[in-house]
Amino acid sequence: MSLSTVGYLARRAAQKERVRILYRRALRDTLNWAVHRHLFYQDASDLRERFEANKNVEDLDTIDHLIADAEAQYEKWRHPDPYIVPWAPGGTKFTRNPPPPSGIEIVYDYGKEENE
Template sequence: MPSSAILPFTEANTRRVASLFRQAMRTAFDHALKFEVYRNATLDIRAQFEANRHVSDPEQLERLIQKTEAKLAHWKHPDPYIPPSRPGGTKYQRNIPSPKEPIVPGNW
């Protein structure tokens, strides 16, 4: 068994798989222009994860996780969706407070 393998059905493994699932959902959202397309993609992704839900062999589990990570890297969108108010979004720090000191020095 490889030293980096995580035993199945542990909290660490659950978090790792849940993280991959969330990444897959976000990647599907980045590629979908219509809700119907996104919904179908989410159903396919969910079916793929559910098909491997009861894998208990640590080596097979590690191979599945590596395969999923490679697939996510391959499908990573070059311009992912960023919510407007998040850092990097279009509204991030749009209405910052104006400074208290005069902008142009001098006595006008």
């Protein structure tokens, strides 16, 4: 393989990875905007069609331009208050019940008195 072929393949692999990451982020963000599942399915279908429309573009510079435009549009329309799973970091229940401070003993065998 020549050096130019290796460079071409490396650039294409990087572009494919950027597109995959962008699609997954956009799909997750679409779920934040949808109130009901049937609305999400329609929005997800529209998003997929937008990605599929440029599937067969072969020019590397055009692909880079399309990716940059899509990333800018994603940042522009990103949800301002995304859904976070409650028990995940940043969620409403994350560390709601923190562990007790050191030096405090919790006895879990209550009701079992020792016979002396």
